[in-house]
Amino acid sequence: MNASKPLWEFVDISNAYPGVLANDSVCIKLLARSIHGLLGENGCGKSTMIKTLSGVKQPDGGQILKDGQPVQIPSPQAARAMGIATVFQEFSIVPTLSVGENIFLGNMPRSSLGVVDWKRVHSDAAAVLAEMEVDISTEAITGQLSVGEQQLVEIAKAVAMRASMIVLDEPTAALGEDEIERLHQLLRTMRSKGTGILYVSHRLDEVERIVDEVTILRNGRVVRASGETKINVREIVTAMVGEDIGEHYPKERNAADEVVLEAQGIATSAGVNDVSFELRRGEVLGLGGVLGSGRTEIARALFGTDGLTAGRVVLNGRPAAFRGEMDAIRAGLALVPENRKFDGLFFNFRASGNITAASLGKLTRFGLLDLKREEQATQGLIDDLDISAQAEEKTVNFLSGGNQQKTVIARWLFSSAEILILDEPTQGIDIGAKIAVYNLINELTRDGKSIILISSDHDELLAMSDRIAVVQQGTIRRIADAAELNHDDLVRASAETGRNREQGEVLA
Amino acid sequence: MKRIFDAQLIGPFAALVIVSLVVALTTERFLNPGNLSNLSLQVSIVALIAIGSTIVIFAAGIDLSSGSMVALLTMIFALMLKFVGVPLVLAVPLILVAGAFLGLLLGLITAYGRIPSFITTLAALIAFRGLALTFNNGSPIFSLDPALEPLFYGKFVGIPLPFFYLVFFYGLAAFTMNFTKLGREIYAVGGNPAAAVLTGINVRKVQAITFVIAGFMTAVGAVLMSARLNSGSPNYGQTLELQAIAAAVVGGASLAGGRGNILATLMGAMTIVIVQNGLNLNAAPSSVQNIVLGLIILLAVGIDMWRTEISALVARVSGRKPEAEAAAGKKAG
Numbered sequence: 001m002n003a004s005k006p007l008w009e010f011v012d013i014s015n016a017y018p019g020v021l022a023n024d025s026v027c028i029k030l031l032a033r034s035i036h037g038l039l040g041e042n043g044c045g046k047s048t049m050i051k052t053l054s055g056v057k058q059p060d061g062g063q064i065l066k067d068g069q070p071v072q073i074p075s076p077q078a079a080r081a082m083g084i085a086t087v088f089q090e091f092s093i094v095p096t097l098s099v100g101e102n103i104f105l106g107n108m109p110r111s112s113l114g115v116v117d118w119k120r121v122h123s124d125a126a127a128v129l130a131e132m133e134v135d136i137s138t139e140a141i142t143g144q145l146s147v148g149e150q151q152l153v154e155i156a157k158a159v160a161m162r163a164s165m166i167v168l169d170e171p172t173a174a175l176g177e178d179e180i181e182r183l184h185q186l187l188r189t190m191r192s193k194g195t196g197i198l199y200v201s202h203r204l205d206e207v208e209r210i211v212d213e214v215t216i217l218r219n220g221r222v223v224r225a226s227g228e229t230k231i232n233v234r235e236i237v238t239a240m241v242g243e244d245i246g247e248h249y250p251k252e253r254n255a256a257d258e259v260v261l262e263a264q265g266i267a268t269s270a271g272v273n274d275v276s277f278e279l280r281r282g283e284v285l286g287l288g289g290v291l292g293s294g295r296t297e298i299a300r301a302l303f304g305t306d307g308l309t310a311g312r313v314v315l316n317g318r319p320a321a322f323r324g325e326m327d328a329i330r331a332g333l334a335l336v337p338e339n340r341k342f343d344g345l346f347f348n349f350r351a352s353g354n355i356t357a358a359s360l361g362k363l364t365r366f367g368l369l370d371l372k373r374e375e376q377a378t379q380g381l382i383d384d385l386d387i388s389a390q391a392e393e394k395t396v397n398f399l400s401g402g403n404q405q406k407t408v409i410a411r412w413l414f415s416s417a418e419i420l421i422l423d424e425p426t427q428g429i430d431i432g433a434k435i436a437v438y439n440l441i442n443e444l445t446r447d448g449k450s451i452i453l454i455s456s457d458h459d460e461l462l463a464m465s466d467r468i469a470v471v472q473q474g475t476i477r478r479i480a481d482a483a484e485l486n487h488d489d490l491v492r493a494s495a496e497t498g499r500n501r502e503q504g505e506v507l508a
Numbered sequence: 509m510k511r512i513f514d515a516q517l518i519g520p521f522a523a524l525v526i527v528s529l530v531v532a533l534t535t536e537r538f539l540n541p542g543n544l545s546n547l548s549l550q551v552s553i554v555a556l557i558a559i560g561s562t563i564v565i566f567a568a569g570i571d572l573s574s575g576s577m578v579a580l581l582t583m584i585f586a587l588m589l590k591f592v593g594v595p596l597v598l599a600v601p602l603i604l605v606a607g608a609f610l611g612l613l614l615g616l617i618t619a620y621g622r623i624p625s626f627i628t629t630l631a632a633l634i635a636f637r638g639l640a641l642t643f644n645n646g647s648p649i650f651s652l653d654p655a656l657e658p659l660f661y662g663k664f665v666g667i668p669l670p671f672f673y674l675v676f677f678y679g680l681a682a683f684t685m686n687f688t689k690l691g692r693e694i695y696a697v698g699g700n701p702a703a704a705v706l707t708g709i710n711v712r713k714v715q716a717i718t719f720v721i722a723g724f725m726t727a728v729g730a731v732l733m734s735a736r737l738n739s740g741s742p743n744y745g746q747t748l749e750l751q752a753i754a755a756a757v758v759g760g761a762s763l764a765g766g767r768g769n770i771l772a773t774l775m776g777a778m779t780i781v782i783v784q785n786g787l788n789l790n791a792a793p794s795s796v797q798n799i800v801l802g803l804i805i806l807l808a809v810g811i812d813m814w815r816t817e818i819s820a821l822v823a824r825v826s827g828r829k830p831e832a833e834a835a836a837g838k839k840a841g
Contacts, residue, residue: 329708343702348695348766357696358707364689371687411707 007032007067007165007196008053008084014061015048015220024220025062035187035197037211040430045220046200050169053198054086055079084168085158086307089428095143095154097240100125102142103156117459128160132186133276146292148179155186159375160426166190167198170428173204177290177458206234249463250438254445255283261419261450263302265311270297271474279419279452282445286465286482287454288490294474295454296338300422302329302452303335329358334417336408338424338454340401344408351391351399352378356408359415381410386436402433409440420444421452426460438464457488516786519811520759520775527779531786538789545668547778547785548627548662552591552670553736560611560722561683562773565756566685567718568698568765569625573614574726574752576636581607581730583640586649586740589656598651604727611723615716625719633749634681640742648741652734660735670732674774677728681770694718698765716806734750754801755780756807780804 006029015023022045032034040046051057053064055073057394064071066082073079079086100122100348101108109120125138134152136145142153151171158166168187172180186403187197187210201207216224216236261279266272271294279285287295301305302313304322314318315331322328325335337343346354355378356363363370382391387410396404405425412420422441426434441451441464455461461468465482469492510718526623532538564571585603588594594602614632618625662669685691696704697714704711732746759776761768783804787797 107604186712209589325705326708326710335706337706341702346696346703346766348699353692353696357692357709358706360689360692367688367690369689370690 005068006030006065006070009065009068010049010053010062010310011061011065013049013052013061013064015045015052016060017048021220021307021384023052023059023217026217026222028215028222030196031213032194033191034212035199035210037207037214038198038200038217038424039207039214039365040217044217044430045201047169049217050086050088050167050198050200053079053488054084056169080161083162083164084167085161085163085165087151087154087158087169087171089170091150091154093142093150093157095141097142098138099136099140099142099153099156100138102153102458103128103138103160105157106372112199117246124225125156128156132156132159133189134186137218146179147173148182149240151175151179151183152186159190161194164327165196165198167200172201172505180206187400194221215304223321230427231405248435249460250435250442251463252442252446253466254442255466256281256448260316261302262314263298263311264314266301266308266313267310268297268301268306270300270306272297272301272306273474275301275474275476276311277479279450279467281450282444282448283466284441284451284464285472286461287452288458288461288468288485289471290456293471295471296423297474298471299452299454300333300424302328303333303421329417332416332418333421334358334412334415334419335421336425338414339425340404340408345396345404347395347397350395350499351382351387351407351410352395354396355381355410355414358411358417362414362416378410381413385410385413386439397399400430402429402436405429405433406436406440409437411482413440413444419450419452423454424456425453426455426457434460458487461490462487514769517759517772517775520772520779523758523808524775524782527782527786531782531789534787535789538786543785543789547781548668548671548674549736551777551781552674552734552749553732554748554755554781555774556676556677557726557733557748557775558727558755558773559630559677561749561752562756562759562761562768562770563681563685563694564625564718564722565753565761566698566765566768566770567694567715568701569715569718570620570629570753570763571625571719571722572749572753573610573616573632573636574722574724574729574749575750576633576640576744577607577610577723577726578730578733578748579640579742580610581727582638582734582744583643583649583742584740585730585734586652587643587768590649591655596655598661600731603723603731604830607730608720609704611719611721611726612716612755614723615719618719619712619715622687625715629749633652635767637742643742646742648739648743649813650739652738652740656735660732673728673732678771681796685770690714690717697767700766705775751780751801752777754805757805758814760808776808789831790818 008030010026010028012025012027013023014021014025024045025214026045028036028038028049038046052059053073055076055078058072058074060215064073071082073084074084074087080101094105097105103125104121108116109124111117113457121389122138129136129138132152132155136149137150141152141245145153171183174229184206186467187199199207199211214224214236258281260279260281263275263277265277275298277285287298295403297306301308304324304327313322320331322331342501345355349357352374354466356374360369363374379392381387387406388399391399391403391407396407399407409422409425426437429437441453444451452463453465455464460480462485466477468485468490469476469479471477539542557578558714561571561574565826581603582718585599588599588602614625616626617623618628621628659667660670664672683721685694692711693704693714694717696707696709697711701711704714729748730745734740737744756768756773757776758779759768759772759774761773780801783800784797787800
């Protein structure tokens with residue numbers, strides 16, 4: 001495999017932003033018929049590298065070779081014309097258009113009269129999907145598909161333009177286990193047909209499963225490039241973080257017997273159905289299950305976002321009726337949302353404003369904010385949580401994903417919240433920051449706070465929870481000690497959902 | 509104090525200084541005390557109304573109603589003074605309450621009725637003007653009260669009173685935005701309403717409050733407008749809402765909400781008025797003034813949007829290394 005000639009070579013690529021050197025003489029060779037992993041912590045320069053090779057950013061130094069010839073990629077259009085298709089984390093599909101229209105967007109087949117040849121749009125799109133062995137109707141409205149299917153449409157766009165190189169930026173961030181497997185199958189098929197693939201991911205277990213070669217970046221430099229077929233996760237972690245981090249999941253058990261929150265047969269119109277469980281002081285209760293199984297909806301029900309249609313929530317032995325988020329927060333609940341960019345952070349504030357936003361009352365006397373106390377308290381948290389020193393100099397949009405996530409969680413450390421719902425707290429952040437989040441969870445439970453942890457990362461869920469509730473179709477199938485469950489239990493539970501549904505349909 | 513006078517003021521302040529210099533150099537009369545005192549009178553009404561417009565913008569709303577509300581309030585004010593016989597000392601506070609109440613109404617419709625503020629206040633822009641015309645058969649009411657004019661033209665230690673109103677209300681607004689819980693919540697709601705909900709901020713209440721503030725400041729403007737002309741008229745305040753929004757935008761407030769400094773709005777208002785004054789002194793027709801005002805708004809937002817490109821251009825022209833490369837060089841070395 002190493003003997004084959006590289007399709008693309010990026011030689012000594014350097015990229016500078018104000019104050020940082022994002023890429024420092026990075027070299028990457030991309031081969032046909034190969035899946036190349038690009039790894040590294042947030043802020044290591046991966047994103048900048050992707051921008052460079054998809055034509056979004058011009059490198060400040062270095063050379064790009066296509067089939068050995070020096071070229072430039074002046075724009076995203078040029079990149080596509082040269083055969084590089086990039087699937088960014090934020091999809092570029094138009095949700096209101098059909099699958100066929102999206103696949104040929106900007107490049108619609110036309111009839112001799114110059115109008116769009118709709119028959120060919122759909123037949124050609126169907127051919128592309130068939131070639132990918134994907135079963136999606138070309139007439140379907142793309143926005144109504146699942147996230148996984150939308151991503152397949154995004155990849156179909158790349159296949160339709162006969163790209164020789166496909167770049168996937170965190171392709172599995174929003175996918176369930178089944179969908180990930182399906183994506184990997186597709187990538188293997190494409191590899192066997194000769195396409196080169198650059199695969200960027202945080203999930204190391206995946207990388208081990210699918211990648212042929214890896215390039216690891218740290219602080220903008222290549223720290224490791226390997227063509228080995230056998231890739232060792234532990235070595236990767238060490239290379240990414242720059243030190244041997246030892247225990248990957250530093251779990252502490254702090255659960256007491258006292259029940260702080262009890263859900264009694266709760267249901268909502270969003271699909272939560274007869275959910276009952278107890279949460280103890282200092283406990284981490286994991287909610288397992290696939291995307292769309294109803295975990296987030298259970299969180300919304302507890303938090304007062306969706307009104308209960310049945311059952312009740314008992315808080316510290318007293319029934320609680322939350323008419324909205326404000327009531328829940330006043331009662332000591334907190335929700336760290338899945339998407340910190342959408343409803344977590346205030347990008348117009350520095351770290352301090354973000355940290356104190358939920359507890360302004362604490363800092364207020366006679367309507368006045370005690371800014372000095374705010375500064376001292378948040379500086380303490382910034383130091384404790386090892387949030388970047390830049391956090392107080394600039395607004396939080398300048399921080400890396402990991403630092404942003406730590407800032408959002410710090411908000412609830414500063415507040416007097418007793419029960420925290422963490423929805424995918426480590427999604428899209430690097431290993432170092434993940435471990436920091438785990439340590440935070442320990443710190444919170446040590447203080448007697450209780451946590452409901454929602455995570456699609458099964459290893460994380462198993463390692464960090466005391467008990468796990470397996471959620472399926474809006475209800476809890478099983479609650480067990482995390483120690484009694486394994487990876488397969490969670491995966492199988494997810495898979496069974498689909499099978500049961502199929503059987504049900506057959507019976508009906 | 510560091511918080512109030514932050515970096516966001518540099519741009520608007522520079523614009524104000526440059527505009528003032530240009531006008532001072534191209535006209536003879538700009539710097540004479542009469543003209544300057546006249547300027548502070550001219551800027552006062554729009555600058556006071558712009559406080560409310562800006563605070564609404566901070567919370568990611570927009571208030572298009574203020575011009576028409578001025579007309580409506582001057583008519584009610586005139587009716588009270590001239591026909592009902594309400595004494596001035598009572599009529600002024602009543603008008604201020606009326607303005608706050610109209611603002612509350614718009615705020616409630618926007619925040620709790622979930623109608624975008626652009627629509628709510630557009631409807632109010634049209635309806636308030638219509639309402640103003642229903643009084644006194646649509647005719648202006650003149651010669652209200654001899655004690656009214658000094659509210660606008662009066663002086664204290666030789667300085668026009670509107671100067672003190674500006675200092676007082678901008679001081680209060682800057683203090684509120686920077687040192688109170690309410691101010692922080694307004695910025696939070698404007699910055700990310702979804703996150704504000706999840707942090708327990710009463711987003712709707714905060715939004716409604718910004719409109720109450722806007723209504724109150726509009727009433728302050730209406731009282732001064734009546735005092736200035738000793739009358740009330742359904743035709744007052746035309747396009748005043750746009751001038752107030754222009755002042756906010758020239759001052760760097762982001763229409764997306766969450767960003768901006770209230771004191772910059774005062775600078776924005778002054779910049780606009782000084783440009784108009786400069787054109788006046790150079791005998792430019794009012795059509796030209798409007799064209800120039802339009803260009804200023806585009807330029808102000810453009811400079812903000814194209815900041816990186818401009819600094820790169822400046823770096824290239826001056827032959828200096830761009831900041832990025834300099835930093836990179838430092839790191840590599």
